[in-house]
Amino acid sequence: NAGVTQTPKFQVLKTGQSMTLQCAQDMNHNSMYWYRQDPGMGLRLIYYSASEGTTDKGEVPNGYNVSRLNKREFSLRLESAAPSQTSVYFCASGTGLFYEQYFGPGTRLTVT
């Protein structure tokens, strides 16, 4: 089992460009999450999906959109990238009564 996979691993964008970050999990988990991690800020939730077909905003959703394509895949889209979106993005999935979350390796995004 690969667990949670993310692509790409690194990306550099110019301000105003768009891109989609991909995430897939093979653990048959119902819930999936997108976080961003900035120095000194810990992990902040952008969007999450409690089940296939549903998505909800997290703590910092502005500037992002998501798609829960099926049970395995949850993508994050930046429509018009801004330097403030320079960050490390983590996807996670979880299930079960206690909703432990399992993280992917991250995408390091720089917006110039």
Added chain:
Amino acid sequence: GQQLNQSPQSMFIQEGEDVSMNCTSSSIFNTWLWYKQEPGEGPVLLIALYKAGELTSNGRLTAQFGITRKDSFLNISASIPSDVGIYFCAGRNFGNEKLTFGTGTRLTIIP
């Protein structure tokens, strides 16, 4: 958004020493989780706690769910170089799919 307070923010210890860190919240949680993140990697789940007062071990790591349900503790015994990283706590309320994360404790081992 709410974040949990972790202390200390950073620790510099010598190999072989024991480590203690804690996490406190103004809210009650029903689940406490401890993660470790190494440079360039995603957080990895170390220990999950489900009941107030629970004490759970994973090798040299031991974590406790505080009796008040507003705090949790992580101890590492006899530290080794591969323990280096950032340790995050996370709490969850019953019925909520979301976790609240702490700000992390960065552990450095001095040679």
